[in-house]
Amino acid sequence: MWNFHCSLHIVLSVSSNRPGIVLVRCQITEYHYINELKSWKDAQQHCRDYYTDLATIQSIEDARKVPMPTNTLDWAWIGLFDDPVSWRGTMTADSNSWKWWSDGNPSTYTNWLSGQPDGVGDCFFLSSNYFWDDDNCDTHKKFVCQNGKI
Numbered sequence: 161m162w163n164f165h166c167s168l169h170i171v172l173s174v175s176s177n178r179p180g181i182v183l184v185r186c187q188i189t190e191y192h193y194i195n196e197l198k199s200w201k202d203a204q205q206h207c208r209d210y211y212t213d214l215a216t217i218q219s220i221e222d223a224r225k226v227p228m229p230t231n232t233l234d235w236a237w238i239g240l241f242d243d244p245v246s247w248r249g250t251m252t253a254d255s256n257s258w259k260w261w262s263d264g265n266p267s268t269y270t271n272w273l274s275g276q277p278d279g280v281g282d283c284f285f286l287s288s289n290y291f292w293d294d295d296n297c298d299t300h301k302k303f304v305c306q307n308g309k310i
Contacts, residue, residue, distance in 0.1 A: 189216075189222075189306050189307065190306065190307040191215055191225055191226045191227060191304055191305070191306050192211060192227070192304065192305045192306070192307070193226065193227045193228055193229070193236060193302065193303075193304055194206065194207075194236075194302060194303050194304070194305055195302055196302065196303075197300040197301060197302060198237075198300055198301070198303060199297060199298050199299065199300055200214075200237050200241070200283035200297040200298075200299075200301075200303075201297060203237045203301070203303035204237075204239070206303070206305070207239075207303070207305035207306070210305070211305035211306060211307050212305070212306055212307050213239055213305070213306060214237060214238055214239030214303060214304065214305060214306070215238045215239055215286075215304040215305060215306045216238075216239050216240075216306065217238055217240075217269065217271075217286065218267075218268070218269050219269050220269075220271065220290065222269075223271065223286065223290040224290065226286065226290075226304050228286065228287075228288045228290075228304075229288060230288060234287075234288050234302055235285045235286065235287055235288075235293070235301055235302070236285055236286050236301060236302045236303050236304045237283065237284075237285050237286075237301050237302070237303035237304070238284055238285060238286045238292075238303075238304055239306075240267055240283075240284040240292070241282055241283050241284065241297075242277070242281075242282040242283075242284070242294065270292060271290055271291055271292050272291065272292050272293070273287065273291040273292060273293045276291075276292065276293045276294060277292075277293070277294040278294065279294065280294050280295055280296060281294050281295040281296035281297055281299070282294070282296075282297055283295060283296070283297035285301055286304060
């Protein structure tokens with residue numbers, strides 16, 4: 161399913177004789193559920209080889225566009241990881257140490273499963289009902305890739 165994010169940038173003219181410029185930047189993303197079991201790192205490599213990267217989920221609207229199976233309790237790797245370098249003591253749901261691997265930006269949106277993250281691992285996955293959880297990065301799970309500019 162396609163996902164569109166657009167932003168509007170207005171550049172004002174320094175001269176009153178010239179109009180300003182309006183720039184619109186749109187980002188189109190398509191999510192792909194991959195029904196293969198891989199570690200987080202191998203899933204990321206697969207996504208980079210055949211798509212763009214593991215999925216970046218920036219809102220519940222993004223999550224709902226991921227084509228996850230609805231009749232199962234499948235879990236799928238996404239592109240979020242825990243960066244221990246940015247830990248502020250211990251890992252908690254208030255930490256800013258979760259980053260999107262594709263661009264290194266911290267996650268501003270989260271949707272943790274109750275009691276998560278619990279520090280079991282440094283890689284994160286999405287459930288079929290859009291909640292997030294952490295797990296050991298070597299665990300084999302299905303995964304979600306994305307096409308498009310990240």
